[in-house]
Amino acid sequence: MKKQWGGGRRPGILGPVFMTISTTGDVRSPATDLGFLLHKHPARAQRFPTSGGDAHVFYPEASPERCTAALLLDVDPVALVRGAGGGPGGARGKGARGGAHGPELAQYVNDRPYAASSLLAVALRAVFASALRGRCDARPELPGRALPLRVEVPVLPARGGPDLVRRLLEPLGWDVSAEVLPLDGEFPEWGDSRYVRLALTGRLRLADALRHLYVLLPVLDDAKHYWVAPDEVDKLLRAGEGWLPGHPEQELITRRYLVRRRSLTHDARERLELARLAEADDAEAAELDNAVDEKADTEERPVPLAVRRREEILRVLAETGARRVLDLGCGQGQLVGALLKESRIGEVVGMDVSVRALNEAARRLRLERMPERQAERVRLIQGSLAYGDVRLAGYDAAVLSEVVEHVDPPRLPALEHAVFAVARPGHVLVTTPNAEYNVRWESLPAGRSRHPDHRFEWDRAQFRAWAEQVAERHGYRVGFRPVGDEDPEVGPPTQMAVFEAEPAHHREDDRTAGADKTASRDASRDASRDAHKDVNADADEETKEEGA
Incomplete structure (x- = not known):
């Protein structure tokens, strides 16, 4: 490999580990505010020791109109090799699998001093820690401001090529340029390398941009220079907050970031699913209940569908005589x-x-101001339907209003077990969109779901099949009701299943309680085993799709 510092580099000739972040501005909002956000003064060059070598921060240009911060990492490959090992503190490629580099890269001759990798990600975290957290004590208003940013990484290992680079970064709001570098610019006949010259442009908060890079640099390289311990899951979730739970390539990102360690990947997937559901619940209720533009629908619907759904739920609960009610996924x-x-x-x-x-x-x-007698009637608790929760046992009825469609299909059995086996209320009301009715929403493109967070939407036959199977497995009877005006061709906009526990099964003696606990333990064990199978299958599928 050839190494050349500075500009004028020919294609295929590697320079140092290097990246730049640029922004533009004007007199009222000068570009040099970048220095406040990074906590690095534009007039000074600074050096910081990191685990991979010395990191240097300097500003090639700094004016009110344009400001560029550069991070250069001077990697010592000899120190990396001498510090290599199979345990914590040693350099490690892919956890228990060893190095992720090809036969052309080994020991003292490797690409670590030249290519952006986990070494650069660690340097980012060490040098720009406050910026990653979105903190700026000198100018507290700056971190929340979206800036016109340009990020350039001259040499980025990309296992999966430019297509994978775009799949990872474009959903985050970046315009992506990923130019494949030749293996050697002097010998073009040798073909392309696995490296790209990356340029990203977009209007984002600086903290978000740095978090994207911190996670995705090692993901694209598909390797890490250090041992991946369980706390790496926490690092991933912190850096991925707000964008990773809903990312279309979440599974791939998680597997690669955690170097395909099965237990860590499974843990991360569970926690990301909870985070995704939490983010969906954090959206305004009107957005979730009426995600489709009601104005585009027919004028015979002056009452919002969300209101009609609540009215129908109250009507059914009155028919059941329920006095103690669970609202599961209460938002x-x-x-x-x-x-x-x-x-x-x-x-x-x-x-x-x-x-x-x-x-x-x-x-x-207004719980704090609610009269004591009224406040005694209500409790708000945190919990997840991915797990059985004994706090939910013994109630007359449970309502899952527009909940199931936000759950990934492989996790529906866990929800079913938590509600119908562990909680086991006398009645269960489940409402969900009727996918057949979507053709009546003029503002909804064909084939699209009513809300971006919906993991699926069932037609009437699919919903009926699922509900009848659940009822049969758990000793319930089930009936179905329309919610909203029924269309003669496609049915109602929302469908409801009303489950009623059969008397022979709805007993709360010690024997039933013991059986439920045993079933809960068995189901949890089976779900864990199935999840590990999913991870293995996903890893095999990823290997087939990505190639070497």
Whole structure:
């Protein structure tokens, strides 16, 4: 490999590990605000020791109109090799699998001093720690401001090529240029290398941009220079907050970042699913309940569908005579508030995975100012339907209003077990969109779901098949009701299943409780084993898709 510092580099000739971040501005909002955000003064060049070598920060240009910060990492390959090992603290390629580099890269001759990798990601975290956290004590208003950014990485290892680079970065709001570098510019007949020259442009918060790079640089390289310990899951979730749970390539990112360690990947997938559901619940209720533009629909629907759905739920609960009710996936508490207005309801429990949604529900319900007798009727608790929860046992009815479609299909059995086997209320009400009705929404493109977070949408036959199978497995009877005006061809906009526990099964003696606990343990063990199978299958599939 040839090494040339500075500009004028010919294609295929590698320079040092290097990246730049640029922004533009004007007199009112000067580009040099970048220095405040990075906590690095544009007039000074600074050096910082990191685990991979010395990191240098300097500004090739700094004016009110344009400012560029450069991060250069001077990697010592000899120190890397001498520090290599198979345990914590030693250099490691892919966890237990060893190095991820090809036969052309080994020991003292390798690409680490030249190519952006996990070494650069670690340097980013060490040098720009406050910027990654979105903190700027000198100018607190700056971190929340989206800036016109340009990020350039001259040499980036990309296992998966430019296509994978775009799949990872474009969903995050970046315009991506990924130019494949030749193996050697002097010998073009040798073909292309696995490296690209990356340029990203977009209007983002600087903290978000740095988090994207921190996670995705080692993901694209598909290797790490250090041992991956369990706390790496926490690092991934912190850096991926707000963007990773909903990323279309979340599975690939998680596997690669955690170097395909099965236990860590499984843990991350579970926690990311909870985070995704929490983010969905944090959205405004009106956005989720009426994600399709109601104005584009026919004028015979003056009452919002969300209101009609709550009215139908209250009507069915009155028919069942339920006095103690669970609202599972309660969001910001609209249904909880409606239930509290029903004097016959003695207790309401709202459960959600999102603390923010629960806090908003408490605010809307005015729990702090609610009379003591009224406050005794309601509880808001955090929890997930991915796990059995004994706090939910013994209630007359449970409502899952527009919840199941936000759950990934492989996780529906876990939800089913948590609700119908562990909680096992006397009645269960499940509402979900009717996919057949989507053709009646003029503002909804063909083939699209009503909300971006919907993992699926069932037609009437699919919903009926699922509900009948659940009822048969758990000793319930089930009936179906329309919600909203029925169209003679495609049915109602929303469909409801009403489950009723059969008397022979709806007993709360010690034998049943013991059986439920045993079933819960068995199901949890089976779900864990199935999840590990999913990870293995996904890894095999990824290997087939990505190639070497």
